[in-house]
Amino acid sequence: MAFCESTKITVMSLFLELGLKEPINKALTDLGYEKPTVIQEKAIPQIISSTDDLKAFAQTGTGKTAAFSLPILQLLDSNSGNVQAIILSPTRELAVQIGNNIKDFCKYLPSVKVTTVYGGSSMEDQIRSLKRGSQIVVGTPGRTVDLIKRRALKLGNVQWLVLDEADEMLNMGFKDELDKVLEATPDTKQTLLFSATFPREVESIAKNYMTNPVEITSGQKNQGSDNVNHEYYAVTERTRYPALKRIADLNPNIYAIIFCRTRRETQEVADNLIKDGYSADALHGDLSQGQRDSVMGKFRKKTIQILVATDVAARGLDVTELTHVINHKLPDQIENYTHRSGRTGRAGNKGISIVLVNGKEKGKLRPIEKIIQKKFVEAKVPSGKDICQNQLMNLIDKVQDIEVNETQINEFLPNIYEKLEGLDREQLIQKFVSLEFNTMLAYYENAKDLNDLSSRDNSRARTVDENMTRFFINIGRKDNLNPGKLIGLINEQNIGDKVEIGSIDILDTFSFFEIDKNFEDKTLEAFSSNQPDFDGRSVNVEITKKERSGGGRRGGKKPFGKKDGGFGRRRSSEGSSSSSRRSSDSGNSRGRSSDRPDRSSGGERRSSGGFGRKRRES
Numbered sequence: 001m002a003f004c005e006s007t008k009i010t011v012m013s014l015f016l017e018l019g020l021k022e023p024i025n026k027a028l029t030d031l032g033y034e035k036p037t038v039i040q041e042k043a044i045p046q047i048i049s050s051t052d053d054l055k056a057f058a059q060t061g062t063g064k065t066a067a068f069s070l071p072i073l074q075l076l077d078s079n080s081g082n083v084q085a086i087i088l089s090p091t092r093e094l095a096v097q098i099g100n101n102i103k104d105f106c107k108y109l110p111s112v113k114v115t116t117v118y119g120g121s122s123m124e125d126q127i128r129s130l131k132r133g134s135q136i137v138v139g140t141p142g143r144t145v146d147l148i149k150r151r152a153l154k155l156g157n158v159q160w161l162v163l164d165e166a167d168e169m170l171n172m173g174f175k176d177e178l179d180k181v182l183e184a185t186p187d188t189k190q191t192l193l194f195s196a197t198f199p200r201e202v203e204s205i206a207k208n209y210m211t212n213p214v215e216i217t218s219g220q221k222n223q224g225s226d227n228v229n230h231e232y233y234a235v236t237e238r239t240r241y242p243a244l245k246r247i248a249d250l251n252p253n254i255y256a257i258i259f260c261r262t263r264r265e266t267q268e269v270a271d272n273l274i275k276d277g278y279s280a281d282a283l284h285g286d287l288s289q290g291q292r293d294s295v296m297g298k299f300r301k302k303t304i305q306i307l308v309a310t311d312v313a314a315r316g317l318d319v320t321e322l323t324h325v326i327n328h329k330l331p332d333q334i335e336n337y338t339h340r341s342g343r344t345g346r347a348g349n350k351g352i353s354i355v356l357v358n359g360k361e362k363g364k365l366r367p368i369e370k371i372i373q374k375k376f377v378e379a380k381v382p383s384g385k386d387i388c389q390n391q392l393m394n395l396i397d398k399v400q401d402i403e404v405n406e407t408q409i410n411e412f413l414p415n416i417y418e419k420l421e422g423l424d425r426e427q428l429i430q431k432f433v434s435l436e437f438n439t440m441l442a443y444y445e446n447a448k449d450l451n452d453l454s455s456r457d458n459s460r461a462r463t464v465d466e467n468m469t470r471f472f473i474n475i476g477r478k479d480n481l482n483p484g485k486l487i488g489l490i491n492e493q494n495i496g497d498k499v500e501i502g503s504i505d506i507l508d509t510f511s512f513f514e515i516d517k518n519f520e521d522k523t524l525e526a527f528s529s530n531q532p533d534f535d536g537r538s539v540n541v542e543i544t545k546k547e548r549s550g551g552g553r554r555g556g557k558k559p560f561g562k563k564d565g566g567f568g569r570r571r572s573s574e575g576s577s578s579s580s581r582r583s584s585d586s587g588n589s590r591g592r593s594s595d596r597p598d599r600s601s602g603g604e605r606r607s608s609g610g611f612g613r614k615r616r617e618s
Helices: 002-016 022-030 038-049 064-075 092-105 123-131 141-149 166-171 175-183 200-209 240-250 263-275 289-300 336-341 361-372 384-401 406-420 425-443 450-457 483-491 517-530
Strands: 054-057 085-088 114-117 136-139 160-164 190-195 214-217 228-234 256-260 280-283 306-310 324-327 351-357 468-473 501-506 511-516 541-543
Touching (some): 002 022, 022 064, 022 092, 038 054, 038 064, 064 085, 064 092, 064 160, 064 190, 085 141, 092 114, 092 289, 114 123, 114 141, 123 141, 136 141, 141 175, 166 190, 166 200, 228 361, 240 324, 240 384, 256 263, 263 306, 280 289, 336 351, 336 361, 384 425, 468 517, 483 501
Parallel strands (some): 054 190, 085 136, 085 160, 114 136, 228 351, 256 324, 324 351
Antiparallel strands (some): 468 511, 468 541, 501 511
């Protein structure tokens, strides 16, 4: 008890030294905070002592929420019911997480009220909460603007504007919403920008929204965590999924997020894993808010071992014990790799970030290495022998560590001993191992070397997704085009709702993008009808049937047509009409047969029964 009290005093004194008052420190002690992180040590005194705008850069998982919210709690007027701080977040999950964290921090500040506003939830309930008075409002840009327009949210007395994950808000197309929120806030406010990455877009935010900001960093900008090792596996499109399965089988205690680029890819990978007997599920923008909350709750409780997610959907998922982050495909913007890999290696734990790359994608690793200031280590796709060895040893470890409850089993032991008396020690072990492992041993008995397949096939042209149409556009890197700007340009053409955007390749003088083939004609017709320009340059969009390299000839183009259309933004977090929704009202509507079919992708074939995996309950 004396040790606990001593620890509490030490923890409290550490945060008191940063200028925080006793009620806040008491709440931090209750929450188990031991000492401030680097970003907290730098940001908290800076915000408390100065009204200067602030740019703060820190890796994911380093305590950014506490770094900006604790000094705000220290300074705000709890006797006033006016909104004094508005905190903007790119996704509803992250907004909810921030709001809950702040409520925990002000546990002993009963007069401080926090309201979280976001799409996909009752606006009436949020309006009622605002009318009761809230000093701090946390919100997504879309819902925040909706409430401002309804005059339910008044920001005339705001002293602090926080832009959390500001780069991601721009990537998701929220520039117009940011402008509207800024217009509703007074010029005298203090703007605080927090981000884990430092792309050019963040500089544009600082230039447009901030005045002579002070800059602080925790470590180096964009640098990856020291607790994360980075590996890559060379695959082809044919071996990508079989390689993913083998990595999961090699790690029996895996607890991982698999990142995909599109909603369709996310769902397909999750469905395949579920059919193959893995404890997995999907998280993406086509799920309802109830479905997303259910999936995230199961993942936090480890009912699900593998979560397959898009970048946007995984924002706000705070899990500290991930063993692996697996990049099924690299993100369109390489800076987002830092966000992904930062999901593991948290709270002092070690983690592994894995990338599956084909021959063409391998070149994208070098610029990521420059950002994270670490080298990727090439790993070989594990063989069947490697996997069986790991799985066997994992089972033996469990047998050694299991606690025997003699009281419960004593009455059964005599019959068991009598039944097994004819078997010696070696025979018992062999039969025990065979009982547990015959299925997996048979499955991997004649498994192909996927590394040989990768080396042979990586020289081939990229495999085209039959559900997508690949388009050529006559602007590129030299026109200052990036994936975010290209997505914005596509959005502006109003092609149609629920359109899936696939891979994006930005080259020097031209680029490629993929769109759901069902919107092929509408895409051409929208660009033809609108005749858009990009920074004064006329834009030309055509279908290309062949992959092109710089200076190469174009193949298989389709001329422009003309027709009206609309386009659903690739922004699934707001719960607005721009985001497609699943048709099922309750639960995931995917088929989950308990009879797992044989699979033959990439030489892999699994017999029924499964091994070392937790079967997912319906």
